[in-house]
Amino acid sequence: MRRTCCISIDVDPIPCYYRIHSLGQPPPDMRSRIMCAALPRFSRLFAERNIKATFFIVAEDIDVKALGNDAIAMRAALREVRAEGHEIANHSYSHPYELARLSRFEVRDQLDRSHDLLSSFNGKAIDGFRAPGYDISAITLEELLRLDYKYDSSVFPAPGYYLAKALVMGALRLIGRKSGAVMTNARALTAPITPYRPSVQAPWRKGNAGIFELPVAVTRRTRTPVIGTNLLLVPPWLRSHWLRSMAKREFFNLELHGIDLCDAEDDGMPSELIARQPDLRIPAATKMESLAQIIDEIAESGSEFSTLSEYVSGLGVSVD
Template structure:
């Protein structure tokens, strides 16, 4: 059975300010993704009768923390609780989304995973099953922490050389103009990782091994390994979108990743021009993006049935 899991990384606007070397994001927009974009996305998926996986940055929904904007974080937690109660999956995307997480020591890695784990348990009343690393950069220390906590899957590996090259070029350009990116380069060995679900090696997550959890790589096309994710599909011409989806037809599993910012609207949400100028998807209205996404999901539905990543992982656990 061919299955497609749609997942949405709920990175806040401050993450994009760090990526583009823009300094601190406006405080009043810190929660705009969960406050404005999330409801739009949830409406689209529920309207199609789909259950999806939301990867949550724990701090943004930590209602118990002695942090600023506690009311906003409490409201964010309530929105996520509604999604969980409706049948969607909430996954761990670290507590504070440090792009350098793979370079931190084991204790710091474990604290990030544990922090988000605590928030998700408070929201859902049950342990999370899956994790995605910030920047798709998975390390052995992360895998060790996940295994000890009983996670069923990771979904961080993104073996897309084209994406890697484009990211390197952007980071180099920013450094040249004295505005270094807050992002980090993914371990290049991950580019040779299997593109289909596999059981990773604990000491080398980009290789097959005997880990107790499975790896569900983010979608890339066969052969060329072009990224088949929201960032590329939503801004591509219709003909290119269709070709990318058709190229995926040989895969039994389509891990279609989106981001919360894909559901943001620069004008309606008051997103500053300095970010819009550097984030191509923000130059497309949310109405246009929603229409494109509906068309993309229609095309996907002709070949794959939809499931959450946890549901796919349960099947993969029995076969790899």
Template sequence: MARRLASISVDLDSLPHYCRIHGLPESLLDTRARGLVYTTAVPRLRQLLAEVGVPGTFFAIGEDVAADAGAGAALRSAHEAGVEVASHSFSHDYALTRRSPESIREDLRRADEVLEAATGVRPVGFRAPGYTLNAALYAATVERGYRYGSSAFPAVPYYTAKAAVMGSLALLGRPSRAVLDSPRVLLAPRTPYRPDPARPYQRGSGAVLELPMAVTPGVRFPFIGTFALTLPLPAIRIAYRSLQGDTFFNLELHAADVLDAQDGIPPELVRQQRDLRVPVAHKLERLRLLFGWLKSDYDVVTLRDAASHLALTV
């Protein structure tokens, strides 16, 4: 019987990135709010992982780390405690795939440089800003020598909702800085695969293994933190059970999943980002439950270790 693996990864997107998504001015954020991911969310996440007894992978943004010495120290401490630190690009530019190949390569190089300086280890994994992947970005991950990418998110409800929100914001004269991916992503494999370098949402023989985020069979409902924390528990149980036939479960979260309005987030942002209205105590309780399910049903490992194992079978 194949070894059943699961990974828990967290995108450490700071609050300015949420302002960009919602077309809000970053001036809403004071210094404390800008630093909440590393001062507040990361310690909460580390404590939760330790309580349940499972490892995690943190996708860090190079620009955020370079701008804040405290962020570098937090990553170093996490790495020393066994958390894998992977790259979420340098600038977290949602339009990264629209840049020239040279600019893409430079962005990834700068991220690697910052994260290696913080942890002493060069990242071996990459997640694209906004989950958007194309041939030029995939080629850059190959050139950087990553073992794996985890950007494919073939979730139909997520894609539809994102398109609707972006359209609404445009009509309000407050355009989002997010980018809507090609519809081809909706046909990407749900399970780990080697991409076609020219068409990375199709199977091929690419050097960098792709580990898609969890979506259910059939309707391809996204099983990520935002939805797992806000939907009724019975619906989450049904979605979780539908994924039991997969040999790999890739649970993706964001640092904001362990923050709430009481942490000093501007009300303008809280109104737009509905999961920030959920009390953090409830969020932590739900995540503790989900992590427990994974620990009971799978061998929970970092994405780096999952890639090493899956590379032998994919």
């Protein structure tokens, strides 16, 4: 059995974390910090192992008309990633956590703008999309079909993630603040955990839409999220246990975030953000070493690495 691991990185900028944690506006010089600090680290690590990955980009970050010099700096960082042969994919225009609740007109605006910006930067069409907060909707899926996308990779069928999100939002409400996060549609919790063609009316179910859904990895029995953020923080024995369980599967959609390789000190992260994201205190070098070990363990188990776009173009007409 051929086994494939696709590593993808959601490059969410700092304002996203300020929204989730209800921290107000971030300092103005922070917009490009994650992209400019983390992308070269991912790139270096992947180059050493000859791996091609997928980077989900919030298109506003490369919109010079909207963000001026910040966008110019982020375009330079992303150009390096593109030159290494990694895939650039769509993570919406401005990362609205409420995307699944917006009108068709608003969803279309988010997708058209991001698709145009990212395609022209990329020099070729964009093949894939991941929704902010993993919240895919029927309208979003229809718009992806209209734009001829080959895959969506938003479904995250993990009750643990759902619960953690509810707890953070509830805790903020208790102290009179409101998180910018929006609850993911609970129907995703019962979605298939392996690639499938979704139903257009209900993207969490199998159907016959002309696009593939590539769910983010969870374990088979307990549906525990096997995402980079968790793998980097748990003890090595638990990490190996999860990786061994994923090694038996044909497809391992390993998701990370740009912030996973950021460093409180080296990257000058604001103290209010460090308080909410304590993993920023772990030095970037330590986290890069852990990620290198994760990648080596996956390679030793016999999996091959590819981008999500390459993987999906190898899928047949029917998937189970």
